Amino acid sequence: MPQHPRRLLRGTALLCALALGAAACGSGDDTADRKQVSRAAIDAALKKGGTVTVWAWEPTLKQVAADFEKQHPGVDVKLVNSGTNVDAYTALQNAIAAKKGVPDVAQIEYYALGQYALTKGVTDLKAFGADKLAKSYSPGPWNAVQANGGIYGLPMDSGPMALFYNKKVFDKHDIEVPTTWDGYLDAARKLHKADPKTYITSDSGDAGQTTSLLWQAGARPYEVDGTDVGIDFGDAGAKKYTDTWQQLIDEKLVATSITPWSDDWYKALGDGTIATLPSGAWMPANFATGVEEAAGDWRAAPLPQWREGEKASAENGGSSLALPELGRNKELAYAFVEYANSGDGVRTRIENGAFPATTKDLNAKKFQETAFPYFGGQKANKIFAESAARVRDDWQYLPFQVYANSVFNDTVGKAYVSGTSLAQGLKAWQDASVKYGKEQGFTLR
Missing domain, CATH: 3.40.190.10 (Periplasmic binding protein-like II)
Structure with missing residues (x-):
């Protein structure tokens, strides 16, 4: 949910990500050949615990992180605001280029995700079964996280x-x-x-x-x-x-x-x-x-x-949560992203003012019947949900x-x-x- 101007990245901050010879910026792994990660492996990672570093500016994730830690006592979610998009992308690309300090999870807006997918800077989430969530999201955001047959993030919000x-x-x-x-x-x-x-x-x-x-x-x-x-x-x-x-x-x-x-x-x-x-x-x-x-x-x-x-x-705006290829604890990182963007974390974020990308929540009676005092009590979510369904994908x-x-x-x-x-x-x-x-x-x- 943008609450600030969309500042735009100039110059050469992302040249490493864009150059076609930039495989060196990533790990060099072929994510298309990544082995499937079983649900058992994800559950085992949650049981084992560990730290998940998340770079994001979305304020509603603070409560989501706290709730996730409460459900999984062995997990520590380190939420870092590395700045809004212009600063965050510069910091992320610098970390990828240095192969040091790369977060496990990163917030990346839909319009910027493609360049990270192309250079394998982020992980194809098909290996974690993300393709099974296709019907969970409205058409615009789901289309936005796909590239070259892969799924490179889970939609966090939308902007119909x-x-x-x-x-x-x-x-x-x-x-x-x-x-x-x-x-x-x-x-x-x-x-x-x-x-x-x-x-x-x-x-x-x-x-x-x-x-x-x-x-x-x-x-x-x-x-x-x-x-x-x-x-x-x-x-x-x-x-x-x-x-x-x-x-x-x-x-x-x-x-x-x-x-x-x-x-x-x-x-x-x-x-x-x-x-x-x-x-x-x-x-x-x-x-x-x-x-x-x-x-x-x-x-x-x-x-x-x-x-x-x-x-x-x-659509106008919106972000995904992606897993940088050089990040660690991928099973744990995916578990957090799934919780935040398709699990219980979605409702927590809605309660704190976010607009969802999930069709179940968009179509929920409680969501659509929410009155907006600012708009004179209008139930504006009905209009927004209809708009989301009409987005050309x-x-x-x-x-x-x-x-x-x-x-x-x-x-x-x-x-x-x-x-x-x-x-x-x-x-x-x-x-x-x-x-x-x-x-x-x-x-x-």
């Missing part, structure tokens, strides 16, 4: 998208909540005409939001088969997105000068300057803690559709997505501050990503 909107502002101007993106554009025009200081949303250029909306629109810019990578932002889905979003920018209907997660952004959400926010289901906690003055004003609604009658959604990230996201503002971001169009910006992002991929030894098309 919804449209958060300020009901007070919409009611004041007698505007209906849009169900399509064309309707969203119309609502933006009406809002701005009624009050020039009100914007339908803020958008100063964000790689995560852009890729999520492209995902929902049916764009599939990335095709990845091992080291063979295709990048193309010119399909019909991308055109749907750029046609609509370009009008929002050109007509100055979005606040392009307000940066997400900044003090100005929180203030604008609180005073009605920003009227909607398309985001992941983890967002309610951020409203409750960061926009307290607007409690009762906001609600959640299904994400607008690109075509009337369509029922499509996308054929999306792929680049095996160097962390780098690609880091140059987003240098390419697509120019459309928000200059005469560059979004279509031109996406083409520039494509070209920059292709150039970098070739430099790292990938086959690009």
Whole structure:
């Protein structure tokens, strides 16, 4: 559940992980040939006990670790916050390169997991029977932890998208909540005409939001088969997105000068300057803690559709727990990951504010009937659970997505501050990503 801006990793911090000759960064073991680990072996490891070092920034894991230790007195879970994603990935890669101090478990976001899987920096969990959990998870997160026939993490949470909107502002101007993106554009025009200081949303250029909306629109810019990578932002889905979003920018209907997660952004959400926010289901906690003055004003609604009658959604954010290949105590480490992400730990995390990736919990009556005081008592989890079920599961990230996201503002971001169009910006992002991929030894098309 992100409660901070998604900071992006720049430069060469992950070059060791990305270079195709980087097998030396890992153990060199062929995880595809790893022998199956029996349940008896996992149970024996739990009985024997030992230390499991977990690098993660997710706050709900603290209680999960304590409960796991209580169930297994011989186990010591050493939970280490090595920083949020940018810091954590740098620290993890440094440890892998040095072959020293590598954790047994690491939190890795879905968009970043592929590069670790490709270079065998993390363990294929099929050997532990993880493939049997396929039906336990919603489609987006489960698809995200798979690569090249392997399973490289268990989904910890998910971010099915919804449209958060300020009901007070919409009611004041007698505007209906849009169900399509064309309707969203119309609502933006009406809002701005009624009050020039009100914007339908803020958008100063964000790689995560852009890729999520492209995902929902049916764009599939990335095709990845091992080291063979295709990048193309010119399909019909991308055109749907750029046609609509370009009008929002050109007509100055979005606040392009307000940066997400900044003090100005929180203030604008609180005073009605920003009227909607398309985001992941983890967002309610951020409203409750960061926009307290607007409690009762906001609600959640299904994400607008690109075509009337369509029922499509996308993920925005989310993380897995993976086992670094150089980590120790793998049976014990997997037991913890399984407990945290598919066992009793899931409910503990939900109770502490996390949004689950497990279908059993998403469909539970208690979960869906939970009232959100911040949203005026709305049972918003019903909307989020429906969104999770509608996520198209054929999306792929680049095996160097962390780098690609880091140059987003240098390419697509120019459309928000200059005469560059979004279509031109996406083409520039494509070209920059292709150039970098070739430099790292990938086959690009």
